Structures are given as C-alpha cells and as structure tokens.
Amino acid sequence: MSAHTQPEFTGGKNIAMKLPPHVFEQTVAFYRDILRLPIAENHEASVVVEFGAQSLWLDRVDHLSQAEI
Numbered sequence: 001m002s003a004h005t006q007p008e009f010t011g012g013k014n015i016a017m018k019l020p021p022h023v024f025e026q027t028v029a030f031y032r033d034i035l036r037l038p039i040a041e042n043h044e045a046s047v048v049v050e051f052g053a054q055s056l057w058l059d060r061v062d063h064l065s066q067a068e069i
Contacts, residue, residue, distance in 0.1 A: 018068040020060075027058055031049045037050060040055060
C-alpha cells in the first residue's frame with residue numbers, strides 16, 4: 001500500500017456476539033421475545049437472529065465470563 005492509498009473497510013453480513021453460558025438463554029429470549037426478531041437458525045451453541053440485512057449470531061462460549069462482540 002502506498003502512502004497515498006487509504007484502506008477501505010466495509011461491514012459484512014454477520015455480527016457475532018459471544019456470550020457466557022449464564023446469560024445465553026436470557027439474551028436469546030430478549031431478541032426473540034422482547035424485540036421480536038425472527039430466529040433464522042438454532043444450533044446447539046448458537047442462535048442466528050435476523051437483524052435487517054445482517055445476521056446476528058449469538059454464540060454460547062463456555063470459558064467467557066462476560067459478553068464480547
């Protein structure tokens with residue numbers, strides 16, 4: 001990359017939220033029941049929520065103590 005070239009960044013279709021087990025079900029319930037966003041996929045440790053043109057992946061991660069995006 002030359003000194004005059006600026007990097008370009010664009011967002012992707014997927015957003016991932018990594019969640020500790022103690023808040024996973026509550027977070028899924030919030031997006032599903034309170035915000036009423038449709039669930040696109042439901043896996044053992046992940047739920048995919050439709051969020052407009054994006055997909056919000058809620059991933060349960062056993063070793064985390066707090067949520068990360």
